[in-house]
Amino acid sequence: xxxxxxxxxxxxxxxxxxxxxxxxxxxxxxxxxxxxxxxxxxxxxxxxxxxxxxxxxxxxxxxxxxxxxxxxxxxxxxxxxxxxxxxxxxxxxxxxxxxx
Numbered sequence: 001x002x003x004x005x006x007x008x009x010x011x012x013x014x015x016x017x018x019x020x021x022x023x024x025x026x027x028x029x030x031x032x033x034x035x036x037x038x039x040x041x042x043x044x045x046x047x048x049x050x051x052x053x054x055x056x057x058x059x060x061x062x063x064x065x066x067x068x069x070x071x072x073x074x075x076x077x078x079x080x081x082x083x084x085x086x087x088x089x090x091x092x093x094x095x096x097x098x099x100x
Contacts (some may be wrong), residue, residue: 001031004069004100007079013039016089022040022041022096023038023039023040023041024038024039024041024057024058024059024061024094025037025058026039026055026056026057026061026092026094027040027054027055027056027057027080028047028049028052028054028055028057029052029053029055029056029082030049030051030052030053030086031051031053031086034051034054037059038059039092040094041059041093041094041095041096042093042094042095042096044068044069044091044092044093045091045092045094046067046068046090046091046095047063047089047090047091047092048067048089048090048091049088050086050088051086051087051088052083052086052087052088052089053082053083053084053086053087054080054081054082054083055076055080055081055089056079056080056081057076057079058080059077059078059094059095059096059097060075060076060077060078060094060095060097061076061092061093061094061095062074062075062076062094062095063076063089063092064089064090064091064092064093064094065087065088065089065090065093066090066091067090067091068091069091069092069093070090072089073092074092
């Protein structure tokens, strides 16, 4: 009986951890397609799109030209941001708003 309770406790802990993981969805528009990408909050996430014309976000996100959040970058506030020329987006880091 104790082994069952322990197993259920571990299963509950794993489920709680995955539910507690915060994510946000950003929109990307290229010449060929528009799509949403679910990204984790506070963690670098690879995008690997080389010709992005529009990004849309509901959180403050820093977009990087290189992989693993390296290279030239731009901090974008929530909203839709467009460029007449394509922009490379190698990775992104989104953050929760500052409380203070």
